[in-house]
Amino acid sequence: MNHKTCLVIGGTGGIGRAMVEQLVDSTSEKESRQVFATYHKNVPDFAAENLHWIPMDICDEQSIKQAVDVIRQHTTHIDWAINCAGLLHTATQQPEKALRQVETEFFLQNMQVNALASLLIAKHIKPLLASACRSNDNPAVFATISARVGSISDNQLGGWYSYRMSKAALNMGMKNLSIEWSRSLKDVCVVVMQPGTVNTQLSAPFQGNVADGQLFSPAYSAECLLEVLSRMTAAQSGSFVDWAGESIPW
Numbered sequence: 001m002n003h004k005t006c007l008v009i010g011g012t013g014g015i016g017r018a019m020v021e022q023l024v025d026s027t028s029e030k031e032s033r034q035v036f037a038t039y040h041k042n043v044p045d046f047a048a049e050n051l052h053w054i055p056m057d058i059c060d061e062q063s064i065k066q067a068v069d070v071i072r073q074h075t076t077h078i079d080w081a082i083n084c085a086g087l088l089h090t091a092t093q094q095p096e097k098a099l100r101q102v103e104t105e106f107f108l109q110n111m112q113v114n115a116l117a118s119l120l121i122a123k124h125i126k127p128l129l130a131s132a133c134r135s136n137d138n139p140a141v142f143a144t145i146s147a148r149v150g151s152i153s154d155n156q157l158g159g160w161y162s163y164r165m166s167k168a169a170l171n172m173g174m175k176n177l178s179i180e181w182s183r184s185l186k187d188v189c190v191v192v193m194q195p196g197t198v199n200t201q202l203s204a205p206f207q208g209n210v211a212d213g214q215l216f217s218p219a220y221s222a223e224c225l226l227e228v229l230s231r232m233t234a235a236q237s238g239s240f241v242d243w244a245g246e247s248i249p250w
């Protein structure tokens, strides 16, 4: 029996919750899963025997460390860590349409949630990935949901300074990490992913221009992303891919 231990950060978000539900449910006779999932402001409203909820504020390194300490009490290793937390708008601020709307606090909040957090999570989770049983074809995974709008070469529209810049910074951070870990932590695949345009509270104000059939349900996006992850090899570490596994230019 194949056993996987998975960690989903942002497990109460739109895509994160769908990931948690599918990982918990995919336990079968051939494969069993233990799932750790983190929550922040929204308290989780579902439970399962193989699911363990832990609080984590990804803007607070001490909170990340404490969550990892709790995980360590239950498992020796993590096979897959998937960061689904992210920020596009807040109750009071929308992404910028023009330069005059750029504000320091919102910009730094985007950088902290979307870019810095994955680095800090990687820093603390590394020993648990290091203890995973892995190979090139079956690597440990450190995945973060990024966004196509973080691609510099794909940028045709402009706008959304804080979000675009924070996702571009995330992408650089994860590329850097993939290079460092290719030397110091073999057979781990570091990947940043575009989930499609997904029907969640994050995209809700911006769904007007989405073409028919192009707005994914969280369940569909999560299923596609998990399928892509299941096919990743360690040799593909440092990739930026979409929900179909297609490579996205930096």
Ligand SMILES: NC(=O)c1ccc[n+]([C@@H]2O[C@H](COP(=O)([O-])OP(=O)(O)OC[C@H]3O[C@@H](n4cnc5c(N)ncnc54)[C@H](OP(=O)(O)O)[C@@H]3O)[C@@H](O)[C@H]2O)c1
Residues within 6 Å of the ligand: 010, 011, 012, 013, 014, 015, 016, 039, 040, 041, 042, 056, 057, 058, 059, 084, 085, 086, 087, 088, 113, 145, 146, 147, 148, 194, 195, 196, 197, 198, 199, 200, 201, 202, 203
């Ligand atoms: N939806 C789309 O169309 C789309 C497209 C491209 C990329 N993405 C990316 O996909 C990821 C998931 O987005 P989503 O659509 O599922 O959005 P969502 O429903 O708003 O989920 C975002 C999650 O991030 C969590 N989060 C925010 N700040 C946090 C913090 N300081 N500490 C811990 N958790 C925090 C939120 O928890 P709390 O609310 O409890 O703080 C929430 O669970 C994001 O990175 C987003 O940029 C989404």
